[in-house]
Every structure is written in structure tokens, then in C-alpha cells.
Amino acid sequence: MSNVLAIAATTRTLRNLLLAQVPVLDAELSDLEVTLQPPDVARKGISKAQLNLFLYQVVANAAWRNLDLPGQVRPGETAPPPLALNLHYVITAWGRGENDNDAISHRVLAAAMSTLHDRGVLDGNDIRNALPDNDLAGQVERVRVTPLPQSVDELSRLWTAFQTNYRASAVYEAAVVLIDSQAAMRAPLPVLRRGPQDRGVITTASAAAVLDALDYPRHQAAVRLGEDIVLNGRQLATDHALARFSSLRLDAPIDLAPLPGDAAGTLRVHLADTADDADAVARWAPGIYTVALLVQPPGLPPLLSNELPLVLAPRIVLGSLAAAAGDFALNLTCTPRIRDGQRVFLLFGDRLLAPASLGNPADMQQPTALVFKLTGVAAGRYTVRLRVDGADSIPVDFSGSAPAFAADQQVVVS
The missing domain is CATH 2.60.40.10 (Immunoglobulins)
Known part of the structure; x- marks a missing residue:
């Protein structure tokens, strides 16, 4: 893998390759200058034949994004994957002089494309010599340079972003560049025993219910x-x-x-x-x-x-089955006991009330005691239910020939 100098090392390697090989392919371009500037400022102060190499986009490599590197992570170990990147470059050519010479610029562009075609895989020695302290040449995957086809519309939008006049250009992708993750790798200890008595994996032909x-x-x-x-x-x-x-x-x-x-x-x-x-x-x-x-x-x-x-459902026992109209307190007990954090409400007729008090006795075999305050209750017979975490008590008597509301789950207000 490689360190954080990987992107710069890739760019410098491409520049050195173009600077060395283009004059060899075309002797007329011996004065060629290779720059790494944005296209809108690349030509300022330069009148020689020129080739500009500009890194305009860096994207994540989907294929390598979640892959463990071979030889680094063994089964059972975990390590963050490397930062895998594809680098997109645009190369642009100029001729000589202020007026420019299209024939020369076309020769520059053709020689550059021919160089990248013949050397589609960057050489390790070229990478090492391009930038001190970079270790891009040691990564497990070679860096390959391939043309990146662009439609006229895509090129138009690209040069519009550069805010300069369009020139004949070619777009290339350098992939993949792998940058080491700085997060720690975790390697568990070897397994000493596989299951009880080191019996290993147990299989059974029975299907679960x-x-x-x-x-x-x-x-x-x-x-x-x-x-x-x-x-x-x-x-x-x-x-x-x-x-x-x-x-x-x-x-x-x-x-x-x-x-x-x-x-x-x-x-x-x-x-x-x-x-x-x-x-x-x-x-x-x-x-x-x-x-x-x-x-x-x-x-x-x-x-x-x-x-x-x-x-x-909770079972409740009402403290009293009769009350005077108006305001009164209704006491009841709940079985099983209500736990801390449970949502509790009383359904008194069509009313929904929160408890005024709720307590569990020290004796673990005793039910929860609750008190509810009711106000303005008119005379009538009211069926009572307790709702705990969405589970309602059942105020029905099933002992008769047909279900009916249980008398001990009703309060008569008079």
C-alpha cells in the first residue's frame, strides 16, 4: 500500500513520463514544457510548446472500497480497508507563440496520447524517482492509466467549470491508488478450544420448530x-x-x-x-x-x-365498587406487579387517567397499589380497565352462558 504522498506521486510520475517521452517521439518538440496548472492559468507566461496535465477529479474506487488487502488481514481479523481512489486528469496541448500553432499543439497532444497508450501501467522505478519518500510503487495493485471517454456535453461542462476557452483535450483515469488507513487493526488470539471438550462444530438434522x-x-x-x-x-x-x-x-x-x-x-x-x-x-x-x-x-x-x-393482561382488584358522584379517589391493586418505566393508565368509562400514585410493597408477593383521582363524575355505572404498556385488563365475566361485564370490574356512582 502507500502513504498520503500517493496522489502527488502519481501526478509527478505522469509529468516526468510525458516530459521525457514526448520529445523522443517528435524531435520538433524538444522545447516542450509540461505543467500541472488549472487550464485557465496554465498558459500565462509561457510561449513554448506546452502540455498541461491537470488533476480535476478524485473519486472513490467502488471495487476496492470494502476489500481487505491480500496478505494483510487473515480470517477472523478486522482492519479498515485502504482509501481506494481513481484520479481523473485532463491533458491539454498548446503550440508555440502567442497566436499558437494548431499543427504544433496537435503534435503535442498526439505524442502525449501515444506515450500514455504505450505505457498504460506506471513503472515502479518511475514512481520511486518521482517524489521522495513515497511508497506508491509498493502497493499490491499497479497504477494503470486509461482513456476516459467523454461526450461533447461532458467536455463542455468540464471546460465551463474551468472558466476558460475550450481547447482540444484528452481525459485519462489513473487507477487504483491505495492509501493506507491509519486506524488500528484488530487481530484476535488463536482459538485454543472449539466448543465444550474441544468437540468442534456440532450439526443436527433436526429442524427448528x-x-x-x-x-x-x-x-x-x-x-x-x-x-x-x-x-x-x-x-x-x-x-x-x-x-x-x-x-x-x-x-x-x-x-x-x-x-x-x-x-x-x-x-x-x-x-x-x-x-x-x-x-x-x-x-x-x-x-x-x-x-x-x-x-x-x-x-x-x-x-x-x-x-x-x-x-x-393485568388483573385488577378495585378497592371499592361504589362511590359518590363528584370527585373521589379510586384505589386498586394490579397483578402482576408493575415495573419501573411502564406506562400506566386507567380507563374509567370513556376517560383516560394517569395514576396519582403508584407503589410496590416491600413484600415481593404483594401486588402493585395504585390511586387515581377522578373529578366531576356523574352518577352511573362505569366499567374500569387498567392499561399497562398497551395491555388492557379484561373486565369480562365468562362464567355465564354469554360474556358480560364483570360486576367486580365496575364502579357504581350515585
């Missing part, structure tokens, strides 16, 4: 602790399987053993409440989860299915 759908009990919009969900999918089995429930509100996923479903291709998962798990109040949090099936046979790596969204 695929979950297609999730059914809530009684076609509800969510599940509550103490209820079951049904997983529908393919490659479902209970052997060495766990249903994994994940939530941003939990420090770690919750794994539950599934049971066979009532139909083929289904599994049933019971979400234990306090009757079966004394720590359920603190283990879970109301809100949005994802559920996946994890299968890990002994001695084999785990296989994890895709994930499905799941809504865990």
Missing part, C-alpha cells in the same frame, strides 16, 4: 396469569422443549414447559398464577411479550423457533 399462530383462551385479546395459551405450528414437541417468554421489562426470559395440545401441531402452555407459583406476582410484568419454542436435546446445541407476540 416453527410457530404459525398463538391462541388466547376464549378468543380474548390477551392472556392472564392462571390461564393457558395454545401454540400452533410445525415440528412441535414437548421433549426437551421450553416455551420462552421474553420482554424488555424483564431481566431474563421466563421458560415454561409446554404440554401436548388437544390437536395435532399444537402445544399448550400454562401461565401459573399465585395459586401455583408464590413468586408469580414478581416474576412477571403486565405488557407485551414475545414467545418462542426452545428445544435443546442433551449434548446438542439449542434450536430456537421464530417468535410470536403475546399480550399479558
